[in-house]
Amino acid sequence: MSSESVAPVSRPKTTGLHKGAVRPGVEKVDPIIVADGIKRQFGGLTAVDVEHLEIPRGAITALIGPNGAGKTTLFNLLTGFDEPNEGTWMFEGNSLARVPAFKVARRGLVRTFQLTKALGLLTVLENMKLGASGQRGENFFRSLFPAFWRKQDEEIEEKARVILQKFKLDAKEADFAASLSGGQRKLLEMARALMMDPTLVMLDEPMAGVNPALTQSLLDHILDLKDQGMTVLFVEHDMHMVRHIADWVVVMAEGKVVAEGPPDTVMQDQAVIDAYLGSHQDVDLGVVTGRHEGELPPEAADLLAEVEELDEAISSDESESTK
Numbered sequence: 001m002s003s004e005s006v007a008p009v010s011r012p013k014t015t016g017l018h019k020g021a022v023r024p025g026v027e028k029v030d031p032i033i034v035a036d037g038i039k040r041q042f043g044g045l046t047a048v049d050v051e052h053l054e055i056p057r058g059a060i061t062a063l064i065g066p067n068g069a070g071k072t073t074l075f076n077l078l079t080g081f082d083e084p085n086e087g088t089w090m091f092e093g094n095s096l097a098r099v100p101a102f103k104v105a106r107r108g109l110v111r112t113f114q115l116t117k118a119l120g121l122l123t124v125l126e127n128m129k130l131g132a133s134g135q136r137g138e139n140f141f142r143s144l145f146p147a148f149w150r151k152q153d154e155e156i157e158e159k160a161r162v163i164l165q166k167f168k169l170d171a172k173e174a175d176f177a178a179s180l181s182g183g184q185r186k187l188l189e190m191a192r193a194l195m196m197d198p199t200l201v202m203l204d205e206p207m208a209g210v211n212p213a214l215t216q217s218l219l220d221h222i223l224d225l226k227d228q229g230m231t232v233l234f235v236e237h238d239m240h241m242v243r244h245i246a247d248w249v250v251v252m253a254e255g256k257v258v259a260e261g262p263p264d265t266v267m268q269d270q271a272v273i274d275a276y277l278g279s280h281q282d283v284d285l286g287v288v289t290g291r292h293e294g295e296l297p298p299e300a301a302d303l304l305a306e307v308e309e310l311d312e313a314i315s316s317d318e319s320e321s322t323k
């Protein structure tokens with residue numbers, strides 16, 4: 001996604017989310033997730049090693065970090081799709097340790113899934129129905145009370161259609177999901193998650209593969225989730241998107257949380273700059289941060305350009321808001 005494709009978002013950021021000085025593991029005023037001592041090892045590799053992390057309720061939190069930082073693994077752990085070697089984590093004050101993924105989802109913590117090949121062969125409406133909660137649909141009971149199940153199916157379809165309409169996918173309900181564009185698939189992934197009436201929606205790279213024409217619509221839908229009272233946690237590589245919609249940013253590197261805070265603070269954090277230059281440890285970071293003259297490798301120059309661009313965006317936002 002290019003920076004030009006993102007129109008400024010006028011909806012206000014949620015602030016006042018943390019207690020005390022901003023630092024990794026900082027306490028939140030109203031945390032929806034509290035994780036402690038979470039470790040996940042694959043053989044000799046420690047993919048996740050998070051000492052303490054709180055996700056603020058009612059806000060949009062971005063989880064960022066370089067490739068292999070452990071973001072997806074942490075997502076899988078929090079949602080019950082994987083189990084840590086150590087650690088505890090609470091959602092709404094209740095432990096989720098050893099709670100299977102489908103029960104985690106029923107409790108209101110729902111994640112989006114990339115549309116797999118198999119799901120692509122189902123229609124848009126069928127995909128939505130698969131995402132529905134409360135389907136106590138065991139075949140035995142179905143055969144005993146067919147009328148009851150028909151009614152439940154009808155209710156689920158009705159709910160699916162209301163959500164599809166919001167996402168402007170209603171005209172496509174009978175189409176195979178595989179026929180949707182990249183952006184429409186992302187919308188369907190989000191719409192499907194809403195069938196569970198989630199409290200917390202976790203989005204995995206919501207902007208990946210999205211045509212710039214649909215970018216703004218996706219951003220708006222994510223902001224709508226917050227306006228409707230939901231908490232959002234998303235993994236994203238696109239820093240422009242993070243800057244525009246995140247109220248809070250958590251930065252991971254090598255399995256650990258290396259920084260967190262509001263986007264404008266985090267983007268200038270030395271630990272974040274270091275994390276993104278992880279594969280260029282030979283680079284003099286004084287050069288990257290502009291303290292010394294010197295040659296920058298292309299990746300470092302790109303990062304610096306991005307940081308400068310964000311700085312400019314922040315100052316122009318600030319001057320707009322003081323007018």
Ligand SMILES: Nc1ncnc2c1ncn2[C@@H]1O[C@H](COP(=O)(O)OP(=O)(O)OP(=O)(O)O)[C@@H](O)[C@H]1O
Pocket residue numbers: 042045046047065066067068069070071072073074
């Ligand atoms: N099932 C697995 N078996 C072995 N190693 C794994 C497994 N899953 C993840 N890893 C390793 O754990 C580390 C963290 O991976 P993870 O996918 O969580 O990172 P990430 O931050 O999501 O990266 P990306 O941004 O590239 O998706 C990587 O070194 C990865 O190779």
